[in-house]
Amino acid sequence: MSEEPRTSAPLVEVRGLHKAFDEHEVLRGVDLTARVGTATALIGPSGSGKTTVLRSLNVLETPDAGTVRIADAEVDFGASVPKVQRRREVAALRARSGMVFQSHHLFPHKTVLGNLLEGPVQVQGHDPDEATAEARSLLEQVGLRGVEDSYPAQLSGGQQQRVGIARALALHPQVLLLDEPxxxxxxxxxxxxxxxxxxxxxxxxxxxxxxxxxxxxREVADQVLFLDGGVIAEQGGAEVLTDPTHERTRQFLSRVLEAR
Incomplete structure (x- = not known):
């Protein structure tokens, strides 16, 4: 994990992000920045584009236009570049982030320890003994000491999701992306x-x-972005959640909080 101060330049920077699925324009020019050591919450109604923004940060979805930068890795999706160059750019961007999915996405045939070692050892080429020691430490950090030899099917959903978080951390990402965890x-x-x-x-x-x-x-976010209709309708600190400016944000929060 980087120890740069919070006052440094943004670690994550997105400019002019556009994405359409067939005739439906999901993202219509999204901009966002996130500084080192901060938590950014993306909220909004279903279909607002928030998950597409997140998946665009590590190119699980390929934007139609716009620029995504994480640290020193940047991809301009509107630029025409050779395929080899684009593959290198995308690989560099992905290497700087770790993704935690909604539904765990663990390898069912591998033990918990095997799931954590797959990326560091097989993809990044780290020493297996060092990776194993770190994996055990990460499991302890997420409250799962002693489950190293268990298989995902033997764990509860909450335990599987915590394994997913540990697996993402094992890749030493500079930013952790969590999709409705x-x-x-x-x-x-x-x-x-x-x-x-x-x-x-x-x-x-x-x-x-x-x-x-x-x-x-409200507890953890340094900044909150409310997305609606493929754009950021409101953004700011915790006040977005406690005293929003826009009526659409107020309506959304009222409905979500009443439903819970």
């Missing part, structure tokens, strides 16, 4: 995952989180 969990398991994310924010990890957990976002 509690959306697939039973209500009684949500708290254990949010506690881990809360700890990561307190430790100074740079986080970009798509979440519907508004009270949680």
């Amino acid at each position: 509690t959306s697939s969990l039973d209500p009684e398991l949500v708290g254990e995952v949010l506690a881990v994310v809360r700890d990561l924010a307190a430790q100074g990890w740079t986080l970009v989180i798509v979440t519907h957990e508004i009270r949680f976002a």
Whole structure:
């Protein structure tokens, strides 16, 4: 994890992001920045584009136009470049982020330890013994000491999601991307995952989180971006969640908080 001060230049910078699926324009010129050691929460109604923004940061979705930069890796998706160059640019961008998915995405045939070692050893070429020691430390950090030899099917959903977080951290990302990390969990398991994310924010990890957990976002987010109709309709600090400026933001928050 980087130890740059919060006053440094933005670690993540997005400019003019556009994305369409067939005739439906999902993103219509999104800009955002995130500084080192801060937590950014993306909120908004279903279909607003927040998950597409997150997935664009590590090119799980390929934007039609716009620029994404993480640290020293940058891709201009509107530029025409040779395929080899674009593959190098995308690989560099992906190497600087770790993704935590809604539904774990663990390898079912590998143990918990095997899941954590796949990226550092097989992809990044790290020493297996060193990677194993770090993986055990990460599992302890997320409250899963002693499950190294278990398989995903033997774990609860909350435990699997915490393994997913540890697996992302094992790649030494500069920014951790979390896509609705509690959306697939039973209500009684949500708290254990949010506690881990809360700890990561307190430790100074740079986080970009798509979440519907508004009270949680209020606790951890340094900045909040409310997306609606493919654009950022409102952004700011915690006041976006407690005293929003726009009526559309107020309507959304009222409905979400009443439903929970």
